Amino acid sequence: ENIWGIADEDLFSLAIAKLDREYAKGNRFFAHIMTTSNHRPYTFPENRIDLPQKHREGAVKYTDWAIGDFIRRSAAKPWFDNTLFIISADHTAKAAGKTDLPPSRYHIPMIWYAPRLIEPGVMGRLMSQIDVGPTLLGWLGLSYSSHFFGYDIFNLEAGRERAFISTYQKLGYLKGDRLVVLDVNREPVVNDGLPTNPGGFPAPTDQQLIREAVSWYQSASLFFSLGLLKDVPGNDDPSRAVRHVPIGQDPLSNKPRKATARKKTMGEVRLNDENMGQMGFLTRSNHQN
Structure with a gap:
């Protein structure tokens, strides 16, 4: 046990007990288990591995042992x-920088393990953590309604892959071998030659890619700030999957709204009540299998 939580093996023991109870009740289950031993001060139970305490290498090896034991x-x-079983990470050990966005620091593994259900193989397509949910539901063959911004990577058309990375001050949009870096303090930058060149090198300005990056981040911010990601009555009806908001109307209350200009941020896209109403909002997407 440390300041982050209990030892990974104890967390897994708790999870197994919980899953056993759900199975005994005849319930299907979904469990999200987040390990914490691989955090400072890097302490873990003795006599599990052959590396010392209080070092990252030992904590990583212990977590690996605990997952195998689980x-x-x-x-x-x-x-x-x-x-x-889906095994992944929230970030790497060096992804908390304040200025740089080297994609190699955001490259995390993801393992899907179900020996009775999945044949061994490797998929090398680019994806982000936001794609895990849609990909999982697609693999399960479920029909669902959601506010997902992610893709079902197993069924995504070639060429649409992209990934999102960020620091406390910058936002990155990785597509193909190019990375757009958005910064409130300067104009967008495009880096080329990724991922073979870890640092990349400046590329000619790609306005289409920049606008694509800005649209993802500003749309998410706008939807969140206006409450459009919340469940609202009637959104389970597929006929209401796309709701167009008339000019000057509040998208939640359907009442008139005072027109106000919105501050231009991170690029060239300026949003105001007029073009917001003209573009309409996708408030819920429906996926049918």
């Missing part, structure tokens, strides 16, 4: 054969 214990359970 899988081994789960394999003896009656629910194992029909369970998908």
